[in-house]
Amino acid sequence: MKAVEVNFDGLVGPTHNYSGLASGNLASARNREQVSNPRAAALQGLAKMKRLHDLGLSQGLLPPQPRPEPGLLRQLGFDGSDAEVLARAAHEAPWLLSACCSASAMWAANAATVSPAADTGDGRVHFTPANLVSQLHRSIEADMTGTILRAIFHHPEFFCVHSPLPATAALGDEGGANHSRLCTAYSNRGVALFVHGRSRQQPGPQRFPARQTLEASEAVARQHGLDPTRVIYAQQRPDAIDAGVFHNDVIAVANRTLLFCHESAFVDQLQVLDQLDHALNGELNLIQVNEHEISLQAAVQSYLFNSQLLTLSGGHTLLLAPQECRENEQVWHYLQTLLKARKGIDAVEVADLRQSMRNGGGPACLRLRVVLEPKALEACHQGVLFSDQLYAQLTDWVERHYRDRLAPSELADPALLDESRVALDELTRILGLGSLYPFQH
Structure with missing residues (x-):
């Protein structure tokens, strides 16, 4: 039986x-203090999931993490009721309030590094x-991510969810955003490309x-029991990071045997x-974009x-790109x-993810x-696998619970905290996940 790749958005x-909040993320810095639209952001994300589902691809989702998170502020010396803790932080350390309210777990590429069964010991x-x-x-996010993954991938015969690596800068780990798997078919043994x-x-x-260290990548490869002869470690170009390539997935994307990347992606790129x-x-099917074709600046801006590289039925490859690619001449x-x-990409579609893109997150x-x-x-x-019925339920859920503006x-x-918890409590019932969040216990 053939394996499939499931995108859990x-x-x-x-x-x-x-x-x-994100140092090195130019879009995040550029749009700081702007008014967002959480409702539009969620609906745009759901529309992308629906499009992949309609294309016949396997699609799932990961629920949001509970935010605001007053527990973080209490760890940092603020006390009182939830409303008092939020108010004190807003007055004394607004950046800490922003940190405890961030919805950044939406960028699930950073949730974890994943190794398929064909590759592990x-x-x-x-x-x-x-x-x-x-x-x-x-x-x-790390501990809650583990809780969510264990709730979804709960069967020990098929899945192993490790603890995060120790929380130290020497082992900085940013998950799948710095990891690619190349393979001749999803069921076959793959080659793991870890980028630091x-x-x-x-x-x-x-x-x-x-953000990513070599030592973290090596530790993950050991944890997963990967064959060292099928693991490649590559370093990101430092000048690319300084140009806004804070993760490897801002400058390279792979699917099956196809690698689509900029010539400034890696140190010693020819060797890699x-x-x-x-x-x-x-x-290896390589599409390497040169600086004269697309500048590094244009690659970061667009x-x-x-983008997502997707294998459709019949073996055709679709590039699902952000709308900003169409707007960049x-x-x-x-x-x-x-x-x-006809070098390996058969079709291009664009997705409107403008709300996410303004914070530096594309497809x-x-x-x-x-x-x-x-x-x-x-x-x-x-319960987290996408269907037309689930799409209708979640669209209705977003329309009822999400604000259309948030500065x-x-x-x-304090109403935002209450609204968020009411929404997530209902979401766990829709998804059948039970009491997933600490506030539900």
């Missing part, structure tokens, strides 16, 4: 806002939740932090590509490489030329890729 949470699907220690607002920005021996960028081609027995011209050349940021054999797919929690100055509103 992060469902955008009710506190989606533009606080500009024990023949199970392995997950390591990312510790995300480089950013405070993301570091508070720094290590104990390698210098990092000068302007922005390098040779290693990949050798590991794939000469079957999020071209944060240089990028759109390149894509039309690429389609005419690939929103999804966690999980390759599942048929029995493993049956063994995971079925960072409104995050201390």
